[in-house]
Amino acid sequence: MKTHHRWMRGVLFAGAIALLLSCGGGGGGGSAASLGTLSSSNTSSAGSDGTAGTGTGSTGSTGSTGSTGSTGSTGSTGSTDGTGTAGGTDGSGGTGSTGGTDGTSTAGNGSSDGGGVGSGGTGVSTADATGVGSVGGLGSIILNGVRYNTDAATTSLEDATELQIGMSVRIAGKIDTEFTAATAQQVESAAELRGAMSAIDLTGGSFVVMGTMVTVDNATVWSGANSLTDVAGGCVVQVWGLPSAPGTLRATRVELKPASVEPLVTGIVQNLDLGNKRFTLGQLTVQYDASTVFAGGLNAFTLTEGAIVRVRGSAAPIAGVFAATKVQGWYAVPKQDAAAVQLAGVITNYAGLNAFKVLGTPVDASNAIITGGAPSAIGNGVKVELDGFMSGGVLVVKKLRIRNIPGVGGPVAFTLIGAIGNYLSPSSFVVKGQLVNAGGSTTVFENGTIADLANGRRVTVVGDTVVDGVLTAKTVTFLTP
Numbered sequence: 001m002k003t004h005h006r007w008m009r010g011v012l013f014a015g016a017i018a019l020l021l022s023c024g025g026g027g028g029g030g031s032a033a034s035l036g037t038l039s040s041s042n043t044s045s046a047g048s049d050g051t052a053g054t055g056t057g058s059t060g061s062t063g064s065t066g067s068t069g070s071t072g073s074t075g076s077t078g079s080t081d082g083t084g085t086a087g088g089t090d091g092s093g094g095t096g097s098t099g100g101t102d103g104t105s106t107a108g109n110g111s112s113d114g115g116g117v118g119s120g121g122t123g124v125s126t127a128d129a130t131g132v133g134s135v136g137g138l139g140s141i142i143l144n145g146v147r148y149n150t151d152a153a154t155t156s157l158e159d160a161t162e163l164q165i166g167m168s169v170r171i172a173g174k175i176d177t178e179f180t181a182a183t184a185q186q187v188e189s190a191a192e193l194r195g196a197m198s199a200i201d202l203t204g205g206s207f208v209v210m211g212t213m214v215t216v217d218n219a220t221v222w223s224g225a226n227s228l229t230d231v232a233g234g235c236v237v238q239v240w241g242l243p244s245a246p247g248t249l250r251a252t253r254v255e256l257k258p259a260s261v262e263p264l265v266t267g268i269v270q271n272l273d274l275g276n277k278r279f280t281l282g283q284l285t286v287q288y289d290a291s292t293v294f295a296g297g298l299n300a301f302t303l304t305e306g307a308i309v310r311v312r313g314s315a316a317p318i319a320g321v322f323a324a325t326k327v328q329g330w331y332a333v334p335k336q337d338a339a340a341v342q343l344a345g346v347i348t349n350y351a352g353l354n355a356f357k358v359l360g361t362p363v364d365a366s367n368a369i370i371t372g373g374a375p376s377a378i379g380n381g382v383k384v385e386l387d388g389f390m391s392g393g394v395l396v397v398k399k400l401r402i403r404n405i406p407g408v409g410g411p412v413a414f415t416l417i418g419a420i421g422n423y424l425s426p427s428s429f430v431v432k433g434q435l436v437n438a439g440g441s442t443t444v445f446e447n448g449t450i451a452d453l454a455n456g457r458r459v460t461v462v463g464d465t466v467v468d469g470v471l472t473a474k475t476v477t478f479l480t481p
Contacts, residue, residue, distance in 0.1 A: 129175035129182060132331045132359060133344030133385065134240065134252035135167050138432035139417025139460070141184060143171055144342045144385040145401065148184040158190035159238060159264070162433050165414050165466060166221030166253030168192060168240045170331035175340050179387040179399060188331070190310060192249055192266035193239040194257065202228055210265040210317065211284030213248045214239055217383065217404045219412045223469040224256030236261060242383075243308050243330070243359065244346035246270055247282030250383060265322065266310045266330060268360065272303065279303075286311050288324040296329030303327070308360055333361050339390040344403070350380045358386060358395075365397040372402035372411060381406045412464040414471055417479075423455045436461055438473035448478035 136142045140149045141163070148171050157163065169189040175182035199208040205228060206215045216228055225231050238261070240253040246268040267281035277300070278287045294300060298309065308330035313323050333341060345358040353375065354366035363386065370378070378384070383404035388397035404410035416431040423429040427439030438445075438453065438461065445452075453459075458479040463471045 126174040126176050126183070127338070127340045129171075129173055129340035129342065130332075130334050131169075131171040131173075131175075131182070131342035132333060133169065133342065134242065135163060135165050135169050135189075136413070137415030137417070138163065138165065138434060139415070141169065141171065141187065142415050143169060144344050144387070146175065146179055146182050146342065148173060148182045148187075150184045150187060153184040153187050156186075156188040159194070160189070160191070163187070163189055164221075164223075164253070165416075165434060165471070166219075166240060168242065168252060168331070175342070177340075179340075179342065189240075190328075191238050191264060192241050192243070192310065193237075194261055194264040195236065195316065196233075196259075197231060197235045197237055198233050200228065200231065200233060207231075208283075209237060209239060210263060210322070211247070211282040211320065212265060212267055213282065214241065214251050214254075215248065216251050216254070218409045219383075219404065220251045221253040221414075221466040222255075223253070223466075225254070226467040231256070238264075241266075242345040243267055244381075245348050248346075250346050263313050263316050263322070264310070267308070269303065269305055269307045269309055272305045274300075274303075279305075281309075281311065283320065284317060285321045286324050286327075287321055288327060292324050293326045294328075295326065297332060298327060298329040306360065331359075333359065333395075335390060335393050337389075337391055340388075341390055341395055342385070342387050343395065344385045345383065347378065347380055347382050347384060350378070353378065356380075358384065362394045363388075363397060364394050365400045368397040368400040370400045370402070373405060377402060377405050377408075383410065414463050414466060416459075416461040416471065418458065420453060420455055420457050420459060423453065426450050426453055429453065429455075431459060431461055434466075435470045436463075436473055437470050438476050440472065443473050444475045446475060446477040448476075452478055 131143045131146070131148070133144045136145065137147070140147050140151075142148070153171075153173070155163070160167065163169070167189050168191075169187060171182075171184045172186040173182055173184040193209045193212060193214065195210040197207045197209055199206075199213075201207065204215075205217070206213055207228065208214065222230075231237070236257045236259045238255045238257045239249065239251050241249040241251040243249055243266060249266065265281055265284060265286075270280045272279040277289055278285055280286065288300070292300075294303075296310070298307070303309070310328040310330055311322065311324045312326040312328070314325055315323065333343070341361075343358050343361060343363075348357045350356040352366075353368070354364045356363050356365075365378075365386070365388075368386075368388070378400075382402060385401040385403055386395060386397045387399040388395045390396070402410060416434055416436065418432045421430045425439065426443075427437045429436055429438075438450070443450075453476070458481060460475075460477040460479060461471065461473050462475045462477075463473045465472045
């Protein structure tokens with residue numbers, strides 16, 4: 001009888017063990033989490049609230065027993081750096097990732113919450129990305145409609161002491177596959193033109209600097225003047241802009257400058273004569289020699305016809321010839337397949353939605369989502385923003401936004417996000433180094449009133465015009481401190 005009792009106790013004990021294991025077991029080990037919490041290390045672990053998923057990283061650890069809840073799915077095998085998938089709070093697996101400070105996440109590292117979502121972020125994977133265009137907002141950097149977090153970015157500025165709205169810029173970093181959130185790793189900006197104005201055409205909205213025809217539109221930012229009507233021939237200006245057809249530039253920012261500044265010109269290389277060391281940019285002949293410094297990925301032997309270059313000199317051109325002291329490659333656009341690219345510029349060489357160029361880059365937008373106007377409006381001279389991926393040297397566009405149609409115009413929005421400083425009145429204060437006028441009768445205030453404007457208050461300011469260096473606010477939204 002005793003033997004029988006011992007046999008029965010053994011059966012019951014084995015059944016209890018089996019029941020326990022069926023409720024979310026898995027032996028603990030290494031850095032695996034216990035009691036339904038997740039480890040903050042890079043190794044994978046079981047999810048919280050009853051997940052039973054196991055994830056194997058390079059440490060070979062498996063998830064430990066979770067608390068009572070729904071049964072989690074099996075975690076996938078971790079990569080060689082120890083990452084893997086962890087069970088979510090509802091028992092489903094989710095890819096771990098490191099959340100960026102702006103809320104975006106980069107696939108590849110296990111996050112402390114196991115859900116692949118950074119603080120306030122989207123949780124989608126990001127890819128290496130390059131964006132070229134003009135600054136549409138500050139508070140991080142808003143480029144081509146996407147806010148790039150710049151907390152960890154290195155910045156290289158020429159021709160200015162701080163980045164401002166309308167300046168051309170190249171950003172390298174990470175962006176999600178839907179082009180909605182990004183993190184900058186490198187930011188570079190420099191002016192495109194500097195010299196005396198001539199051939200001002202008020203009707204056509206253009207002028208000439210350094211042999212290059214400059215066109216303006218309703219998005220052009222002015223500093224030191226209100227518009228083209230405020231300047232005259234001989235005025236020295238510094239221009240940021242987007243090269244379009246050879247010898248032309250669409251201005252995104254124009255600043256009046258002293259007459260003594262050193263000249264600068266940017267454009268597409270034509271009539272390259274390697275033997276005589278010269279080429280043309282628009283109406284200007286550029287002469288270089290052995291003392292000329294080459295930079296930005298160029299040298300005297302890799303300079304090619306059709307390349308976009310930025311040329312600097314110490315003296316104004318003489319009889320249409322500009323002596324170059326420095327020749328720089330313009331903002332580089334990656335060519336490798338699957339590279340995520342954002343471009344803003346003016347369409348050239350248009351042969352259809354499947355074949356045109358922006359900033360010298362071949363583009364196929366035949367399957368793009370098009371906003372800002374009708375597809376029939378797209379053609380040479382139209383300013384656009386493009387989001388897509390490189391394939392065989394062609395930018396295959398996912399999203400196309402029409403920003404300006406010649407003779408029609410287009411939508412404009414400049415955004416500032418930050419604390420108010422140098423507050424004097426509603427019509428005179430600074431956000432992110434940009435002067436703001438919010439004293440107009442049509443300015444809309446959200447989450448507060450005009451009386452709440454004060455130094456230190458965090459706000460989002462949106463406007464569509466910058467004249468004489470001042471952004472006219474359309475809306476001011478007060479942010480939670």
